[in-house]
Amino acid sequence: MELSELLYPVSEHLLDDLKDILPHKLGKLIRYHSEFEGLPNLESSKLALIGVAEDRGSIENKGSAAGVDKIRSRFYRLYPGNWQASCIADLGNLRKGNSLKDTYAALQMVCEYLFKNQIIPIVIGGSNDLLYPMYLGFSKLEQYVDITSADAMLDIGTIEEAVNDTNYLSHLVLQKPYILNNFTNIGYQTYLVSPEELQLMDKMFFDHYRLGDLKPIKKVEPLVRSADILSFDMISIKASDNPGHSRSQPNGFTGEEACAIMRYAGLSDKLMAVGLFGYNPAFDHHLISASLAAEMIWYFVEGFFNRKGDYPLTSKRDFLKFTVIIEEGDYELVFYKNPKTSRWWLEVPQIINGDTTMERNILIPCNEEDYQNAVNQEIPVRWWKAYQKTIVI
Structure with missing residues (x-):
C-alpha cells in the first residue's frame, strides 16, 4: 500500500491559518502533505510528524483523538532553533481504520516505511496504546527494541482484554516476534501503581523509576539514551503545567522537565521513534497543554539536530x-x-x-x-x- 493511501493531508483550514504567521516560523519552513501537492519528497527528510486521531483504545481519557491539530497549530507558530527546518516533514494525519486494529496496522506500516528510510516518526496521539503498533513497526528490522516510557502508571493490565491504554505493556511482552529487550518506566507514582505490577516489572527485570527518584532531571538522560522508542504520556506531567488530560495529577514532571526529557531523547543517537500521547483538548481551555506539547516536540527536534555521533555510532x-x-x-x-x-x-x-x-x-x-x-x-x-x-x- 502506498504511503499516501494511509495518510490524510494536513487540513486546509490549518494551512489557511499559516498565512497570518511570520515568515521565519516553523509553519512557513517545514514541508507538508497537502491536498493539492500530495506528500512532500522525503529523500531529504530526517523527521516526520504524524497525527493519529485515535482514542478507541483509551479507557478513561476519551477525547484525546481531537487534540492532534491543536498541538500541530501551536508547533507551527514556534521559531526554529539553529536547524535545517526543511528536513522536517508533516505527513498529516493517519487514516482512522474501521476498527482499532485497522488503525494499528496502518500506523505499523507507516513506521516500517519511515524506519526503512531512516526517518524518525514523531507520532502525536491519541492514546498511549498507539505505542503498540509503533513497536510492531520494528518487527521487520531484525533487532531487539528498548522502550522508555514517561508515565505516571505502568499500564501492565491484563492480557485477557484487547489492547488499550491500561494494558498495552502485557501485549508488548507477549507479542511475537519476541523483540522487546527492555522496558523502562520513568516517573511512575507509587500510589497509582499496584504492588503486583511492580513485582511483575521486577520479575521481568524491567526498569522502573519513581518520580521522586529522578531529581535532578539529568538522571533521566541515560534512561532515555538507552531507548529505541520514547513514549511520553502527558499524564506524567503535573496538572498545573498540564491541565489537558481527564486524569491530570497534582504531582508529576514539570513542563521544563518534560522538555528536558524530550531534548535528551533527541540527542540520543540510538533513538528511532517518539510518541506523544494523552493530550485531551476538552480539559485544556487555554491551550496550555497544547502549547507545552508543541514545545516538547520543539525540544526533541533541537536535541536531534545536536546529536554528537556517539555510541553506537562511535566505537x-x-x-x-x-x-x-x-x-x-x-x-x-x-x-x-x-x-x-x-x-x-x-x-x-x-x-x-x-x-x-x-x-x-x-x-x-x-x-x-x-x-x-x-x-x-x-x-x-x-x-x-x-x-x-x-x-x-
Missing part, C-alpha cells in the same frame, strides 16, 4: 575505560566514558554456559554517579537487571 575503543572490582560477589564492572561528550556507559557481560563472552558484551548508558557508587561498592541496579537478562543457558 568504544575511542573511550576512556574504568574498571571497578566489587569485592562482595567478585564482580568486575567496566565503565566507559566518551571524553568528547562526557557520557558514560557500563559494560554488561553475556554469560553462555558459565563463560563470559567478551565479543558479545553490551553497553548500557549510565552516568558518573553510577561509577562513583560502584567505587563505593554499590552495584548499579540497571547493571544487575541487565546482567540477569543476558545469562544464556
Whole structure:
C-alpha cells in the first residue's frame, strides 16, 4: 500500500491559518502533505510528524483523538532553533481504520516505511496504546527494541482484554516476534501503581523509576539514551503545567522537565521513534497543554539536530575505560566514558554456559554517579537487571 493511501493531508483550514504567521516560523519552513501537492519528497527528510486521531483504545481519557491539530497549530507558530527546518516533514494525519486494529496496522506500516528510510516518526496521539503498533513497526528490522516510557502508571493490565491504554505493556511482552529487550518506566507514582505490577516489572527485570527518584532531571538522560522508542504520556506531567488530560495529577514532571526529557531523547543517537500521547483538548481551555506539547516536540527536534555521533555510532575503543572490582560477589564492572561528550556507559557481560563472552558484551548508558557508587561498592541496579537478562543457558 502506498504511503499516501494511509495518510490524510494536513487540513486546509490549518494551512489557511499559516498565512497570518511570520515568515521565519516553523509553519512557513517545514514541508507538508497537502491536498493539492500530495506528500512532500522525503529523500531529504530526517523527521516526520504524524497525527493519529485515535482514542478507541483509551479507557478513561476519551477525547484525546481531537487534540492532534491543536498541538500541530501551536508547533507551527514556534521559531526554529539553529536547524535545517526543511528536513522536517508533516505527513498529516493517519487514516482512522474501521476498527482499532485497522488503525494499528496502518500506523505499523507507516513506521516500517519511515524506519526503512531512516526517518524518525514523531507520532502525536491519541492514546498511549498507539505505542503498540509503533513497536510492531520494528518487527521487520531484525533487532531487539528498548522502550522508555514517561508515565505516571505502568499500564501492565491484563492480557485477557484487547489492547488499550491500561494494558498495552502485557501485549508488548507477549507479542511475537519476541523483540522487546527492555522496558523502562520513568516517573511512575507509587500510589497509582499496584504492588503486583511492580513485582511483575521486577520479575521481568524491567526498569522502573519513581518520580521522586529522578531529581535532578539529568538522571533521566541515560534512561532515555538507552531507548529505541520514547513514549511520553502527558499524564506524567503535573496538572498545573498540564491541565489537558481527564486524569491530570497534582504531582508529576514539570513542563521544563518534560522538555528536558524530550531534548535528551533527541540527542540520543540510538533513538528511532517518539510518541506523544494523552493530550485531551476538552480539559485544556487555554491551550496550555497544547502549547507545552508543541514545545516538547520543539525540544526533541533541537536535541536531534545536536546529536554528537556517539555510541553506537562511535566505537568504544575511542573511550576512556574504568574498571571497578566489587569485592562482595567478585564482580568486575567496566565503565566507559566518551571524553568528547562526557557520557558514560557500563559494560554488561553475556554469560553462555558459565563463560563470559567478551565479543558479545553490551553497553548500557549510565552516568558518573553510577561509577562513583560502584567505587563505593554499590552495584548499579540497571547493571544487575541487565546482567540477569543476558545469562544464556
